[in-house]
Amino acid sequence: MKIEIQDITFTYGSHKILDNITFRxxxxxxxxxxxxxxxxxxxxxxxxxxxxxxxxxxVTLGEQLLEQFSQKELARTMAVVSQDTNSGYQFTVEDxxxxxRAPYLGRFQSESIADYEIxxxxxEVTGCSHLKxxxxxxxxxxxxxxxxxxxxxxxxxxxxxxDEPTSHLDIGYQQEILDLVKRLSTTEGIxxxxxxxxxxxxxxxxxxxxxxxQGKILACGLPTEVVTAENIEKVYGTRVLVSxxxxxxxxxxxxxxxxxxxxxxxxxxxxxxxxxxxxxGELMRDLCDSGYYVTAGVLSIxxxxxxxxxxxxxxxxxxxxxxxxxxxxxxxxxxxxxxxQAVVLAEIPLGHGNLLNLEAALQAxxxxxxxxxxxxxxxxxxxxxxxxxxxxxRQVKEQGILITxxxxxxxxxxxxxxLNSSLDDLSKETNSASSG
Amino acid sequence: xxxxxxxxxYSLLLSVLVLSVVLATAIGAVAIPPGETFRIILARLTGLFxxxxxxxxTQSIIWNLRFPRVLLGLLIGASLALAGVSFQGLLRNPLADxxxxxxxxxxxxxxxxxxxxxxxxxxxxxxxxxxFAFVGAFLAMFFVYNLAKIGGQVPVVTxxxxxxxxxxxxxxxxxxxxxxxxxxxxxxxxxxxxxxIMRSWTEIWFVLPYLLIGSVILYTYxxxxxxxxxxEEAALTLGVNVERTKKxxxxxxxxxxxxxxxxxxxxxxxxxIIPHAVRIVTGPDHRTLLPASALVGASFLIWADVVARTVxxxxxxxxxxxxxxxGAPFFIYLLRKKKxxxxx
Numbered sequence: 057m058k059i060e061i062q063d064i065t066f067t068y069g070s071h072k073i074l075d076n077i078t079f080r081x082x083x084x085x086x087x088x089x090x091x092x093x094x095x096x097x098x099x100x101x102x103x104x105x106x107x108x109x110x111x112x113x114x115v116t117l118g119e120q121l122l123e124q125f126s127q128k129e130l131a132r133t134m135a136v137v138s139q140d141t142n143s144g145y146q147f148t149v150e151d152x153x154x155x156x157r158a159p160y161l162g163r164f165q166s167e168s169i170a171d172y173e174i175x176x177x178x179x180e181v182t183g184c185s186h187l188k189x190x191x192x193x194x195x196x197x198x199x200x201x202x203x204x205x206x207x208x209x210x211x212x213x214x215x216x217x218x219d220e221p222t223s224h225l226d227i228g229y230q231q232e233i234l235d236l237v238k239r240l241s242t243t244e245g246i247x248x249x250x251x252x253x254x255x256x257x258x259x260x261x262x263x264x265x266x267x268x269x270q271g272k273i274l275a276c277g278l279p280t281e282v283v284t285a286e287n288i289e290k291v292y293g294t295r296v297l298v299s300x301x302x303x304x305x306x307x308x309x310x311x312x313x314x315x316x317x318x319x320x321x322x323x324x325x326x327x328x329x330x331x332x333x334x335x336x337g338e339l340m341r342d343l344c345d346s347g348y349y350v351t352a353g354v355l356s357i358x359x360x361x362x363x364x365x366x367x368x369x370x371x372x373x374x375x376x377x378x379x380x381x382x383x384x385x386x387x388x389x390x391x392x393x394x395x396x397q398a399v400v401l402a403e404i405p406l407g408h409g410n411l412l413n414l415e416a417a418l419q420a421x422x423x424x425x426x427x428x429x430x431x432x433x434x435x436x437x438x439x440x441x442x443x444x445x446x447x448x449x450r451q452v453k454e455q456g457i458l459i460t461x462x463x464x465x466x467x468x469x470x471x472x473x474x475l476n477s478s479l480d481d482l483s484k485e486t487n488s489a490s491s492g
Numbered sequence: 493x494x495x496x497x498x499x500x501x502y503s504l505l506l507s508v509l510v511l512s513v514v515l516a517t518a519i520g521a522v523a524i525p526p527g528e529t530f531r532i533i534l535a536r537l538t539g540l541f542x543x544x545x546x547x548x549x550t551q552s553i554i555w556n557l558r559f560p561r562v563l564l565g566l567l568i569g570a571s572l573a574l575a576g577v578s579f580q581g582l583l584r585n586p587l588a589d590x591x592x593x594x595x596x597x598x599x600x601x602x603x604x605x606x607x608x609x610x611x612x613x614x615x616x617x618x619x620x621x622x623x624f625a626f627v628g629a630f631l632a633m634f635f636v637y638n639l640a641k642i643g644g645q646v647p648v649v650t651x652x653x654x655x656x657x658x659x660x661x662x663x664x665x666x667x668x669x670x671x672x673x674x675x676x677x678x679x680x681x682x683x684x685x686x687x688x689i690m691r692s693w694t695e696i697w698f699v700l701p702y703l704l705i706g707s708v709i710l711y712t713y714x715x716x717x718x719x720x721x722x723x724e725e726a727a728l729t730l731g732v733n734v735e736r737t738k739k740x741x742x743x744x745x746x747x748x749x750x751x752x753x754x755x756x757x758x759x760x761x762x763x764x765i766i767p768h769a770v771r772i773v774t775g776p777d778h779r780t781l782l783p784a785s786a787l788v789g790a791s792f793l794i795w796a797d798v799v800a801r802t803v804x805x806x807x808x809x810x811x812x813x814x815x816x817x818x819g820a821p822f823f824i825y826l827l828r829k830k831k832x833x834x835x836x
Binding site: 130134147151161 | 713715718728733777
């Protein structure tokens with residue numbers, strides 16, 4: 057059954073929760089509604105299910121206006137699975153699913169064999185047959201959610217509305233429930249509208265997505281059109297990486313935490329990371345998350361550390377792929393190092409191409425910058441230069457501070473930078489004391 | 493509960509009720525054997541045979557004094573238990589009872605006014621106290637309902653709050669009236685404590701229609717009550733016209749309560765504990781819970797009244813005191829023993 061939503065506005069007091077929403081859902085489609093907390097998703101679903109009446113606008117189900125349905129007629133057309141399904145009453149699972157037949161029964165009529173058969177099928181489709189005689193109160197969250205979907209199916213609806221059906225479930229149940237819902241839309245032709253929290257699940261399962269922000273539709277259409285880094289940043293205020301699903305190509309969102317902090321103008325402690333060959337990605341992310349201003353160098357373009365630095369939007373000195381660090385890049389690197397409060401030498405593989413990076417670390421140490429040498433796997437031979445690299449590394453270790461695990465590194469950095477700032481404060485104070 | 497268990501349950505509860513009626517009628521100052529009692533009741537009820545071998549004085553004691561009183565206990569107990577189940581389900585609150593939304597306080601004010609009028613101003617007409625009480629109850633219900641109404645809807649929380657506020661206000665009114673009453677206070681006190689003393693067939697004909705019609709209406713809404721337990725929004729999506737259903741149930745349960753309270757005074761605890769006790773056995777399905785509670789409530793009040801009139805005979809204790817004395821410990825026992833099962 058198709059649904060047409062025309063200029064829906066919903067105001068609560070003076071607050072506009074839905075603002076002129078218009079769109080069309082064609083029959084048998086699985087449509088996901090996404091958006092940040094408080095964007096009006098749930099309100100939208102409640103207007104669709106007629107729990108709330110819109111302030112303006114109208115909804116058409118099939119050929120009939122939503123408001124023209126009688127309550128029972130509506131319940132025979134549309135079923136709703138809400139977010140909070142935990143009612144404390146000791147009904148058996150079968151009793152609860154039988155309630156789905158209530159819209160088909162007259163006041164003096166009791167359930168017929170046909171009704172029990174429909175309930176049996178609904179339990180079977182949702183994989184709840186074995187729960188039939190259990191109390192609804194003693195089920196796990198995932199089981200209860202499936203029972204609620206079974207109750208909705210017992211209503212034999214043409215439209216199914218779901219409000220965050222998987223929000224409290226683990227990944228196994230999430231998949232199970234959404235697989236089930238998708239199957240219902242594709243094989244039974246039920247039109248499904250679901251509010252979903254998880255962007256990846258939404259993009260993966262839904263035929264179409266609607267992205268809502270502050271009661272307005274920001275984007276709608278195919279998942280690839282809606283889930284873009286640009287849209288997500290606009291709506292959620294966080295930068296993400298959108299990449300195609302490795303197998304099916306649907307858009308998948310990866311978090312890039314800490315990034316937005318980089319854009320802030322406040323003075324951050326500057327830490328420079330010398331990395332390469334995948335040794336520095338985690339370091340960069342952790343230090344970004346901790347709120348430092350992080351730079352990296354010299355990295356080969358295409359190296360996984362280079363990719364990581366780019367994704368995190370870090371200033372990087374980069375060199376062409378598969379070539380040695382040139383002296384121009386080395387000079388730039390040294391300039392960048394001078395501004396850092398601390399330098400971290402990651403556990404890089406040593407080759408002739410990147411010995412200049414060790415050189416740079418040595419020079420930084422000579423200039424009085426603290427150099428931390430991370431070595432978590434000392435037994436591993438990572439010298440591919442026939443001894444030269446090993447020798448340089450030993451020198452850096454002598455000049456700098458050897459660290460054997462990341463946690464220790466983070467603590468040492470925190471300590472050093474705290475000390476720095478208190479020394480700064482002290483000198484400021486003595487300055488003002490002597491001048492005053 | 494499956495069909496077979498339901499049948500067993502109803503047979504058991506009905507037998508207990510019939511037995512209670514006969515035994516309770518047999519017990520009293522003049523001892524009359526239960527067999528004779530049963531024959532007198534059966535002969536009078538059916539009119540199929542006569543009991544000429546039993547002295548007419550005995551017949552008169554049974555038929556004019558004891559049996560109406562026992563029957564009234566049955567009706568009041570059933571009414572209060574039914575109303576209790578309905579209010580607990582409707583308000584989705586385990587503490588709700590027939591008195592929660594102020595119906596009984598309204599009845600009490602009405603009764604108090606009537607007693608004062610009669611004793612202080614000698615203004616009197618037959619059945620004045622129950623009529624005043626009924627009008628009071630009706631006015632209180634009307635007032636609470638309109639107080640709780642917000643834009644055509646009656647939210648459960650507002651209803652509870654309005655009921656509690658109006659109840660305590662009316663209690664203050666009663667206290668004030670009792671101050672005015674002075675030495676006439678005892679009549680009011682006895683009415684407030686609830687009792688079946690000096691009641692006759694008149695009261696039965698007063699209560700019976702409300703209970704009969706009320707129980708039919710409540711039972712036809714049993715499925716809606718079940719669906720309402722899933723929450724009002726869920727009930728809407730399952731095809732229940734929530735606001736209309738609430739209105740009908742509220743008015744019906746209130747009228748059943750009002751009729752019962754007007755003739756018996758304030759008999760507490762029946763409407764609170766009977767539903768909980770029965771729910772432990774039947775589960776929350778109102779299609780079983782409503783009739784089963786009515787049967788249990790009826791038997792319970794019959795026995796409470798037997799205790800009230802025999803334990804300090806010839807003096808009578810108000811039956812409301814007995815129900816509280818039995819009800820409160822039983823409720824605490826339920827709470828402690830079956831902690832997990834005290835829910836709706």
